[in-house]
Amino acid sequence: MKLYGFSASNYYNAVKHLLLAKGLSFEEVKVYPNQSEEYLKIHPLGKVPALETPKGIIVETDVLMRYIDQKGGESFFPSDDFERAKCEEIMKMAEIYLELPARRLSGEVLLGLPRCESAFKEARPLMQKGLRALDVLCSCDPYLMGAKMTAADILLRYVLVIAKMNAFKVYDWKLLADYPKLKAWETKMAMNEVSQKVDADAKAALPELMAHFNSKK
Ligand SMILES: N[C@@H](CCC(=O)N[C@@H](CS)C(=O)NCC(=O)O)C(=O)O
Structure with a gap:
């Protein structure tokens, strides 16, 4: 699976946290939200995160979390x-x-x-x-x-x-x-x-994110 987004995005990090907690393997593809024709094919709103699965792409964080939870490993949704x-x-x-x-x-x-x-x-x-x-x-x-x-x-x-x-x-x-x-x-x-791994990645990603925001001003 490929997770599109950036490490300082809180929605992205919720999905990344679940993938890591479940021990699933995935590739991180760095992308900032954008409206390019190319990215709109991945996320129809140009937002992050998006998850590429063997069957296609899924978006919306809570939907991704439910999908990922069914992919083996410990479950993070109650069975009852x-x-x-x-x-x-x-x-x-x-x-x-x-x-x-x-x-x-x-x-x-x-x-x-x-x-x-x-x-x-x-x-x-x-x-x-x-x-x-x-x-x-x-x-x-x-x-x-x-x-x-x-x-x-x-x-x-x-x-x-x-x-x-x-x-x-x-x-x-x-x-x-x-x-x-x-x-x-x-x-x-x-x-x-x-949490500590996700937070460390988020912290490391901040300078680049700020530079990205500044380049948009
Ligand atoms: N409802 C979406 C929200 C995702 C979202 O808003 N992500 C932010 C980044 S943390 C984003 O892409 N913002 C840019 C935009 O709204 O165009 C989800 O659950 O995934």
Whole structure:
């Protein structure tokens, strides 16, 4: 399998984390989001990540995670149907109600664009609601769903990378300060061997990403 994207992308890293955790072999193909005719054949929206499989290409992070999970190795989705739905519920909540409002601040944070006043006004209350919902749904004892790490732990970890950075840079808001349960879980996840590998790759990829952004200004 080939994973298209770049190591500082949080969506890419959620998929990469799962591939590494499952011990599956894959090739990383570095590409930044773009609208070239060539790349639109890989990802119809020009986003990352995309996964090339023997049967063709798949996009959308949560879909990739479900696909990859079925490819052997330890499973990161619960086998019980109800528990599996609860895991997917956390994943969906994390993306829709935390990641997406937080991303509205990324123009200002990552690209240095002038503040978008509607995003500034609207993102924080939405993120608060999303975070509160996740806090209710997740046991964090020690993982989000209890004893075993699931795909929800992996996805939320990388959602928080953007949410925390944007909250701090735009609002001077320490996102998890009022959520000690999630904070302790986050610290535990950061100690995981795969997290450390993904984070090290992300850190190493940052200078090139910043140069890429600057070249677009
Ligand atoms: N819903 C998509 C979102 C992927 C996404 O937004 N990726 C970012 C990089 S972290 C991207 O490609 N942004 C460029 C763009 O939106 O055009 C997924 O789950 O994979």
